[in-house]
Amino acid sequence: MTETVAGGPKVKVKLEDLSFWQTLRARMANSPEAGALIGFAFVFLFFAITTPTFFTPASMASMLTKQSVQGIVAVGITFLMIAGEFDLSVGSILGVAGIVFGQLLIGEGLFDPLPIGIAFIAALGSGILLGLLNGVILVLTRIPSFIVTLGTLLAYRALALTATSETGILRLPPELRENPPLFFFSPWVIAVIALGLTILFAALTFIFVRGRIRHLKANVLPLEKILAGFTGLIGGVITATLTIVFFMWFASIFLDFSAVIDIDFGNFNQPRTLVASYPSPEAIPEDATTAIFTFFSDGELIPKDMGSLIEVSAFDIMNGPLTFFRDAGIAGNFRSVTIWFLLVVIAVAFILNHTKYGNAVFATGGAGEAARAQGIPVDRVRIINFVVCGFLAAFAATLEFARQGSASGDRGTGWELEAIAAAVIGGSLLSGGYGSIYGTLIGVILAGMLSTGLVQLGVPAAGFRGYIGVILIVAVVINNLVRRQR
Amino acid sequence: MSEHLPDLPQDEPLIYMKDIRRQFGTIVALDGVDFKVWGGKVIGLLGDNGAGKSTLIKVLMGVYTPTSGQIYWEGQPVRINSPQEAQNLGIEAVYQDLALIPLMSIARNFYLGREPVRRQIGPIKILDQEAMERQAEEALLEIGIHIRSPKHPVGSLSGGERQSVAIGRAVYFGKRVLILDEPTSALSIGETRKVLNYTTAAAERGMGVIFITHNIFHVFEVADIFTVIYHGRKVGDFPKEMVDQETVAEMIMTGQVPRRLEKYAADGASIIDD
Ligand SMILES: Nc1ncnc2c1ncn2[C@@H]1O[C@H](COP(=O)(O)OP(=O)(O)OP(=O)(O)O)[C@@H](O)[C@H]1O
Ligand SMILES: [Mg+2]
Numbered sequence: 001m002t003e004t005v006a007g008g009p010k011v012k013v014k015l016e017d018l019s020f021w022q023t024l025r026a027r028m029a030n031s032p033e034a035g036a037l038i039g040f041a042f043v044f045l046f047f048a049i050t051t052p053t054f055f056t057p058a059s060m061a062s063m064l065t066k067q068s069v070q071g072i073v074a075v076g077i078t079f080l081m082i083a084g085e086f087d088l089s090v091g092s093i094l095g096v097a098g099i100v101f102g103q104l105l106i107g108e109g110l111f112d113p114l115p116i117g118i119a120f121i122a123a124l125g126s127g128i129l130l131g132l133l134n135g136v137i138l139v140l141t142r143i144p145s146f147i148v149t150l151g152t153l154l155a156y157r158a159l160a161l162t163a164t165s166e167t168g169i170l171r172l173p174p175e176l177r178e179n180p181p182l183f184f185f186s187p188w189v190i191a192v193i194a195l196g197l198t199i200l201f202a203a204l205t206f207i208f209v210r211g212r213i214r215h216l217k218a219n220v221l222p223l224e225k226i227l228a229g230f231t232g233l234i235g236g237v238i239t240a241t242l243t244i245v246f247f248m249w250f251a252s253i254f255l256d257f258s259a260v261i262d263i264d265f266g267n268f269n270q271p272r273t274l275v276a277s278y279p280s281p282e283a284i285p286e287d288a289t290t291a292i293f294t295f296f297s298d299g300e301l302i303p304k305d306m307g308s309l310i311e312v313s314a315f316d317i318m319n320g321p322l323t324f325f326r327d328a329g330i331a332g333n334f335r336s337v338t339i340w341f342l343l344v345v346i347a348v349a350f351i352l353n354h355t356k357y358g359n360a361v362f363a364t365g366g367a368g369e370a371a372r373a374q375g376i377p378v379d380r381v382r383i384i385n386f387v388v389c390g391f392l393a394a395f396a397a398t399l400e401f402a403r404q405g406s407a408s409g410d411r412g413t414g415w416e417l418e419a420i421a422a423a424v425i426g427g428s429l430l431s432g433g434y435g436s437i438y439g440t441l442i443g444v445i446l447a448g449m450l451s452t453g454l455v456q457l458g459v460p461a462a463g464f465r466g467y468i469g470v471i472l473i474v475a476v477v478i479n480n481l482v483r484r485q486r
Numbered sequence: 487m488s489e490h491l492p493d494l495p496q497d498e499p500l501i502y503m504k505d506i507r508r509q510f511g512t513i514v515a516l517d518g519v520d521f522k523v524w525g526g527k528v529i530g531l532l533g534d535n536g537a538g539k540s541t542l543i544k545v546l547m548g549v550y551t552p553t554s555g556q557i558y559w560e561g562q563p564v565r566i567n568s569p570q571e572a573q574n575l576g577i578e579a580v581y582q583d584l585a586l587i588p589l590m591s592i593a594r595n596f597y598l599g600r601e602p603v604r605r606q607i608g609p610i611k612i613l614d615q616e617a618m619e620r621q622a623e624e625a626l627l628e629i630g631i632h633i634r635s636p637k638h639p640v641g642s643l644s645g646g647e648r649q650s651v652a653i654g655r656a657v658y659f660g661k662r663v664l665i666l667d668e669p670t671s672a673l674s675i676g677e678t679r680k681v682l683n684y685t686t687a688a689a690e691r692g693m694g695v696i697f698i699t700h701n702i703f704h705v706f707e708v709a710d711i712f713t714v715i716y717h718g719r720k721v722g723d724f725p726k727e728m729v730d731q732e733t734v735a736e737m738i739m740t741g742q743v744p745r746r747l748e749k750y751a752a753d754g755a756s757i758i759d760d
Contacts, residue, residue, distance in 0.1 A: 030637075030639075351610070354612055354613055354615070355610055355611055355612055355613060356601050356603060356611040356613060357610070357611070358613075359590075359594055359597075359598060359601055359613065360598075360599070362587070362589070362590055362594070363587050363590060363594075363598055363599075366587035366588065366589045366590055367584075367586075367587045367588065369584050370581075370584040370585060370586065370587055371587060371598070372549065372568075372569065373544075373547065373549050373569050373579070373581055373584040374569060374598045374599050375568065375569045375570035375572075375573045375598075375599040375600075376598065376599050377568070377570070429589075433587065433589040433590070434589045
């Protein structure tokens, strides 16, 4: 394929004659998330100025905890929406998967409680199955997905409610609450994970900064230069910081920094703490840095005993407090669900923007018949995206359960609409073929900021959905205006 | 039958579609059509609006499954169930109504379904975006199509530019058979000239070409054989040297074959005395 076109003259795109504002407009018109980003900046600044409690770790953490679970659902919705389909049944799938997860963990006389790994896989499996059913009905009947999933929204919800009609709310029994399923890791395993993450982020820093520098050199336009420099700086600092953090974590596994300097390790030995016991992430980064400096000046760093296992609660891995932030002096309650949300965002965004499959998804949603005529298996794409959407709803259900310790038949009611709103605020088109997962990330957080900020301003919480509605309409208007600049 | 009438090509056709029937509900779009394509020849597929031309090529491409009938590829019976299978045989089509995806960039449209892969991790195939953009631009330029940037969405192109990109893609990927359904409807005189040139060039390289158009002047410049269909039935296959533009136009409109061309008429076609 390549050789047939080699040596052809290269056309250089003439952009030099565009002004700063013209390039800015062109760039914004080509990014789905531009409108949401503008809205995000406004809402953030507004609340940060008017409400003193708004931009505090505590308030941000509680907002992120709630939005992260919904955000995972919204990512699935966006992925499907870009393929041109809707899933109104995600809220019901979330309800069913939560019950599957809870019921298998609890047992409740019907059977013995199952190990968390099996319950987790079964819950995800239920989401995959229900998503598959949506997709198969759609492809076989050719009914619009709006109707198909409106039907399954009701059916799956009925399933969840019937399953819990006798038991009511499923709650983790006290003995499971107090002694949650634990994972035991050898310190060596943790060390390998920490080292792997260090290398990964070092590589990311290198690739990212190199890419930005190339961009900086290649572009003549001042705006592009500024943007490349700016994103390069921010991205570089973030990835480099994470590299250092993970390296410190790695080092702390072998070396007992607390022996050198007086660090309060807080809940060092409490089992229900994410990666708390052994590698002491609390010591990262300032304390570890101090320790390393002290080591070089005093030379008395005591190696740790690598014999004892590290215990971590499964629920904390899923959705527990991140003690690192808490003990590093940042108040509030950041939870691991936010990390899962970000990982889901990055993974799905990568698939959409950088893989062959992502291209097929955009094509299927953009013009299904034309895509099929070009050899894209559009029905397969639709079914796969329904499955991914169901899977993510089920994943969100297990994370929700891990935090709340309970599941009920009505959980997730109405989430589909909030997820669709977040996707649309983030610049995805309801008609499919266009959108961005990062836009949805912004949309989800925008909605969360709005609800947090309004409550703190003293606006009645009951009106919250109304404001989301207003933002939704405003966002679509802005998105359309931005896009028209194209 | 005293005068000598030239024969249609006697060699094995690349494609032989036999007795193809396709219904849409109660509408019979194709009613037992036989259709042959030879390597190295341009077939002008002609017929009035709604005659069934687009349906015939969509059956060939696997976009539609025929209600009945059989397709032979180089003499072997084949089933073409999806456009991908047709593409794997080396057949490329520019459709009248299913061309490009407006919201996607030119480069992504160009390579849709056969994107260059930079790395594969399990089932995940990572795109080589840079190569995609560079090669799409170069490939289009090589056949004389200038675009501003391969990153631009197709929706921002004019109708003619879109048609050029779609044709460029088919010419670039087509190895054995090229199908052009109304390729010049939106093109300027200059661009039309280019398309007619690739068409003959493709046939000279040994490809089979199916050229569908309502413009009789264009098709007379490039086609070797005219296949006329009328209300879903084939009228006949006519070598170019046997017909003039008026006769062909008449057959397209009436579906009737003058007696002197009876040799080329399809079974069951109505013959009139001229
Ligand atoms: N998807 C479809 N559903 C129903 N009827 C169809 C479909 N596609 C084509 N037809 C019908 O089949 C007949 C043939 O259509 P076709 O598009 O093949 O005509 P054509 O020869 O390409 O015409 P034109 O020159 O206008 O492009 C028409 O009567 C049309 O209405
Ligand atoms: Mg047609």
